[in-house]
Amino acid sequence: MMPRKFKSGDWVKVRGKLTTPKMQVLKYVSKKNPLMGWVDNNTYVECVWYKNGERKTEVFHQNKLIKTIDTGGLFKTFLTPPKFGVNLN
Numbered sequence: 076m077m078p079r080k081f082k083s084g085d086w087v088k089v090r091g092k093l094t095t096p097k098m099q100v101l102k103y104v105s106k107k108n109p110l111m112g113w114v115d116n117n118t119y120v121e122c123v124w125y126k127n128g129e130r131k132t133e134v135f136h137q138n139k140l141i142k143t144i145d146t147g148g149l150f151k152t153f154l155t156p157p158k159f160g161v162n163l164n
Contacts, residue, residue, distance in 0.1 A: 077117055077137075079117050080138075080140075081100045081142065085142055086099055086100075086142065087122060087141060087142055087143060089139055089140060090140060096124040099123055100121075101121045101122060103116060103119065104119050104121050104134055106118065119135065119137065120137055121133070121134050
């Protein structure tokens with residue numbers, strides 16, 4: 076059995092993809108292995124993020140995610156104006 080890499084509230088991104096949103100880990104979810112028939116409770120995490128004010132969730136294998144160093148509120152996107160090419164921050 077694989078140890079859990081994250082905990083609820085951790086900020087993560089999909090490994091190797093620059094354009095993926097920063098997501099927050101909600102919880103580990105049970106996933107049944109179709110070949111072996113056993114249930115895995117320690118490998119898949121449900122993550123949440125917001126896009127255009129819409130709440131999105133998806134389940135990822137923990138090995139596909141990396142922890143992000145910077146953290147930020149989920150509602151940050153509502154407070155900052157849209158960026159058009161030039162980053163003024």
